[in-house]
Amino acid sequence: MSFSVTILGSSSAKPTVGRHPSGQALNLHEQFFLIDAGEGVQQQLFRYGINPLKLRAVFLSHLHGDHCYGLFPLLSTLNLYGRKTPLTIFAPAPFGEILEYHCRYFDTDLGYEVQWQEVDTTAHRLLYENRTLEVWSIPLRHRVPTAGFLFREKEPPLNVEKFKIEKYGLSIAQITAAKRGEDVLLESGEVVCNEELTYRPYRARAYAYLSDTNFSAKAAHLCHGVDLMYHEATYAAAEQRSARERGHSTTLDAAKAALQAEAGGLLIGHFSSRYKDLQLLVEECRSLFENTQIAEEGKTFTIPENRIRR
Numbered sequence: 001m002s003f004s005v006t007i008l009g010s011s012s013a014k015p016t017v018g019r020h021p022s023g024q025a026l027n028l029h030e031q032f033f034l035i036d037a038g039e040g041v042q043q044q045l046f047r048y049g050i051n052p053l054k055l056r057a058v059f060l061s062h063l064h065g066d067h068c069y070g071l072f073p074l075l076s077t078l079n080l081y082g083r084k085t086p087l088t089i090f091a092p093a094p095f096g097e098i099l100e101y102h103c104r105y106f107d108t109d110l111g112y113e114v115q116w117q118e119v120d121t122t123a124h125r126l127l128y129e130n131r132t133l134e135v136w137s138i139p140l141r142h143r144v145p146t147a148g149f150l151f152r153e154k155e156p157p158l159n160v161e162k163f164k165i166e167k168y169g170l171s172i173a174q175i176t177a178a179k180r181g182e183d184v185l186l187e188s189g190e191v192v193c194n195e196e197l198t199y200r201p202y203r204a205r206a207y208a209y210l211s212d213t214n215f216s217a218k219a220a221h222l223c224h225g226v227d228l229m230y231h232e233a234t235y236a237a238a239e240q241r242s243a244r245e246r247g248h249s250t251t252l253d254a255a256k257a258a259l260q261a262e263a264g265g266l267l268i269g270h271f272s273s274r275y276k277d278l279q280l281l282v283e284e285c286r287s288l289f290e291n292t293q294i295a296e297e298g299k300t301f302t303i304p305e306n307r308i309r310r
Contacts, residue, residue: 006048012272038065038070151207159200178198206226208226225261227303234248268292
């Protein structure tokens with residue numbers, strides 16, 4: 001089952017040649033979600049082969065322009081492409097007012113419903129849930145109300161080993177019972193423990209998106225054990241004062257967050273326009289957290305499936 005994130009933009013607010021502002025597309029089991037929507041995000045979706053009509057929901061971390069200006073052209077384009085299914089946007093207040101004015105003066109006759117769900121940026125709460133996924137908010141420390149997002153795959157149901165079915169001659173009713181986690185009573189009177197018959201097809205995986213923020217030990221704790229963490233690294237380590245004053249993080253802040261979270265891997269992004277060569281930034285992170293990569297535009301990072309036997 002797929003679990004991957006495609007980077008649509010990795011720059012901070014000031015425009016640069018070759019880097020777009022923040023945006024990512026998450027694919028979980030062929031369900032697509034947009035995380036932040038900087039300017040030009042719809043072109044980036046098309047450029048990297050992601051059909052925007054497939055988007056289930058949009059998650060905006062905060063209401064700075066480099067994280068949301070691209071949303072409104074996307075809403076118009078979805079209408080032009082004939083979208084009919086509702087689109088839910090999770091964002092802090094006062095996004096509802098902004099959306100209302102946009103629809104009043106521009107998209108006056110959308111062919112689909114846009115639903116806004118307010119994100120309380122001070123709380124760690126479940127925002128979205130379906131049978132395969134949970135999305136939780138993570139409070140962050142920026143100059144305006146800001147939340148990160150934790151995308152957590154639900155634990156898959158049990159499967160029964162095929163050779164065990166043959167070995168014990170299990171009936172459909174017995175297979176169904178084993179999948180519910182029950183021990184199985186054979187016709188001979190023997191009881192076969194569930195652990196001997198079943199396995200999890202894969203380990204539940206998780207991805208954390210920590211947008212604009214000062215270092216936060218609380219945020220790192222809330223996404224403990226994630227397979228992959230995205231953390232902004234706007235500045236090099238030498239710019240700690242600027243980062244702190246502007247509500248951002250340095251490379252070492254990002255690495256420390258990944259280290260404290262015991263993350264499997266770290267992606268860094270939201271780079272200041274002053275950095276033309278990003279190698280310095282990734283090397284600084286690797287001095288604390290070795291498994292660090294640049295959130296390179298157009299690149300898809302996949303969290304592999306790991307089968308776990310019980």
